[in-house]
Amino acid sequence: MRNILTFLIGILFGTGISMSGMANPAKVINFFDIAGAWDPSLGFVMGGAVVVAFIGYRLVLRRPSPVFEPSFDIPQNRRLDARLLTGAGIFGVGWGIAGFCPGGALPALGTLNAEVVTFVAALIAGMLVTRVLSDWAAARSNTAQPAE
Structure with a gap:
């Protein structure tokens, strides 16, 4: 039942x-x-989404x-740190340059348009590079800690 609901929610999204x-990347680029x-x-689309999400969360x-699930998984970190701001900046610049955000590119992937496929491939590559660099930085900071 969970998979069916997940599928239906994905179709709706x-x-x-x-x-x-x-x-449509042209529409997104014209918005920016x-x-x-x-x-x-698209400002009205995003504004409507914010209103629906606000009410839905409440x-x-x-x-x-x-x-x-047994409990809600709500992030506890509310800090604006360099990692968050850098990621948001990269996301925004990529969205403005490509005309795709991940939420818009995934449904468009079904068109098999070369631009969409390239964007999604670059998105996945960026996620993998970020994971590798984060793991590397974490391992490096752990080895830099003096032993007690």
Whole structure:
């Protein structure tokens, strides 16, 4: 049952992304082109998503636990650190250059468009490089600690 619900939620998400135009890189780039052919319509899409998420979280978090998990997994770290800001910056620059965000690229992957496939491949490569570098940095900091 969990897999069926996950699949249906994914279909709903992908349909919404596609219908809103967020899977269309030209529309996304025009949203960011404030000085040129600016298209503010994605701002309404994002604003609507924020309102729905705000209400949804308020309703869901009233429950004692999720339907398919023993507890909610809510991040405890609320700090704005260099890692978060760097990642957000890279995400935003990549989104503005490519015209895709991961949420819009995954449903568009079904088109088998070479640009989409290339973007998703680069996305996966970036995630793998980040994982390797994070593991390397963690191992390096552990070896730099003096033994007690």
